[in-house]
Amino acid sequence: MIEKKIVGEKAVEFIKDGMTVGLGTGSTVYYTIMKLGQLMKEGLSIKGVPTSIQTEQLANECGIPLVTFKEINHIDVTIDGADEVDPQLSLIKGGGGALLREKIIARAAKSFIVVADPAKMVDYLGAFPLPIEVVPFGVEMTNKQIRLLGAETKIRSANNGPYKSDNGNYIIDAKFPNILDPVTLEQKLNMIPGVVENGLFNQMADAVITLNADKQIVVKNRS
Numbered sequence: 001m002i003e004k005k006i007v008g009e010k011a012v013e014f015i016k017d018g019m020t021v022g023l024g025t026g027s028t029v030y031y032t033i034m035k036l037g038q039l040m041k042e043g044l045s046i047k048g049v050p051t052s053i054q055t056e057q058l059a060n061e062c063g064i065p066l067v068t069f070k071e072i073n074h075i076d077v078t079i080d081g082a083d084e085v086d087p088q089l090s091l092i093k094g095g096g097g098a099l100l101r102e103k104i105i106a107r108a109a110k111s112f113i114v115v116a117d118p119a120k121m122v123d124y125l126g127a128f129p130l131p132i133e134v135v136p137f138g139v140e141m142t143n144k145q146i147r148l149l150g151a152e153t154k155i156r157s158a159n160n161g162p163y164k165s166d167n168g169n170y171i172i173d174a175k176f177p178n179i180l181d182p183v184t185l186e187q188k189l190n191m192i193p194g195v196v197e198n199g200l201f202n203q204m205a206d207a208v209i210t211l212n213a214d215k216q217i218v219v220k221n222r223s
């Protein structure tokens with residue numbers, strides 16, 4: 001999709017020589033990582049912290065050297081995609097199952113930049129089922145507790161079994177009606193025993209790169 005390429009490549013403008021960069025997961029940030037690989041061949045020097053095994057492999061293919069939290073104190077900027085973005089720049093993330101590492105790496109960054117094609121921009125979060133990472137033990141009970149908050153849920157499956165995240169956990173996709181108060185919902189979900197993390201990213205994105213109705217690039221900053 002051309003929109004993903006345009007916004008994904010634009011994000012490299014936020015990355016300067018010498019930076020440590022959080023590398024997100026998905027088909028939009030794919031273009032950011034590919035472009036960074038190209039710029040590195042032209043002399044840019046950065047280090048990356050990948051949010052998933054998939055991104056680790058892509059970064060290796062692109063020649064981006066990777067570091068772990070053992071080797072760094074902070075990340076300068078993290079670039080990542082989103083499944084939905086509301087007008088306050090709250091996000092739903094985790095469609096690709098990487099939400100836990102994505103949230104850790106976004107939080108560790110001085111600046112968190114989101115790349116989102118225009119279809120991701122919504123008035124209210126919630127049309128996209130909210131991914132929630134849960135430990136396998138007691139998943140049926142955790143699922144019931146999530147349903148009590150008003151969601152219809154599905155345990156994500158893959159290859160005739162439950163989908164497993166890079167951390168060995170399951171993902172429950174929870175379809176809530178319009179999420180009018182994502183901050184409270186994020187807190188309630190994370191209080192349920194068995195929930196490791198949920199895909200609501202509130203007050204985290206510093207800017208979102210997207211396209212307007214005229215297909216022009218716009219950078220929306222969090223107020």
Ligand SMILES: O=C(CO)[C@H](O)[C@H](O)COP(=O)(O)O
Binds near residue numbers: 024083092093096098
């Ligand atoms: O949260 C994510 C992965 O866990 C992705 O950032 C999100 O699903 C968006 O992906 P894409 O850029 O492929 O639309």
